[in-house]
């Protein structure tokens with residue numbers, strides 16, 4: 001069980017509301033990290049804070065695996081090799097099916113348009129043109145190196161849990177990403193790993209009744225990397241908010 005909170009939650013005042021907004025707004029998907037280590041105490045503190053995320057009936061369905069050093073490097077080597085093998089032989093796709101349908105099976109507007117904008121935007125910052133398959137493969141493979149972040153996180157959930165628990169999980173993930181910002185760290189959530197759960201789950205020692213939710217790169221972002229200048233847009237809140245009269 002969690003230790004009791006020292007301050008009564010109801011009377012907590014946020015001394016600097018702008019910092020909370022800054023932590024949320026400065027989060028972005030970093031895709032280049034420095035080799036600088038992250039101290040274990042920092043990671044523990046980050047996960048303690050993130051664990052305050054809400055979940056239906058307080059089920060707290062999350063499991064986190066922290067990979068660093070040789071265990072991280074060994075997973076990177078295995079998955080990069082599988083990714084290369086898959087590119088060479090697309091028939092292997094059945095072996096590397098996603099752990100669950102993260103994306104829709106049928107894309108429709110406006111989501112497909114936003115997806116394209118995101119992909120084209122990223123590749124244009126990187127100078128990767130349409131049809132440059134080798135460059136695209138190499139950039140995609142950066143995922144499987146955690147974009148050089150020294151810390152790789154893997155998240156699993158017990159298969160028995162319902163769809164709502166994935167909602168809870170999302171809140172936990174966002175809490176990690178925001179709490180990371182408060183500590184000068186950056187993140188990239190990564191569904192790309194979900195194709196390789198067959199390799200990942202045994203590597204991290206997850207039980208067979210667990211499903212891989214996603215991975216996440218965590219570390220200090222490389223501020224000199226071009227890829228980290230890529231900024232995504234957001235639609236106007238008025239376009240998704242319905243003020244019901």
Ligand SMILES: Cc1cc2nc3c(=O)[nH]c(=O)nc-3n(C[C@H](O)[C@H](O)[C@H](O)COP(=O)(O)O)c2cc1C
Pocket residue numbers: 027028029030031118143188189190191192193214231232
């Ligand atoms: C659950 C989840 C999985 C994601 N998977 C990947 C991924 O595998 N690789 C990647 O480069 N970005 C991944 N992203 C990042 C999204 O592309 C990114 O959040 C989106 O384009 C918005 O940009 P921003 O995070 O920089 O604000 C993922 C994001 C989420 C929330």
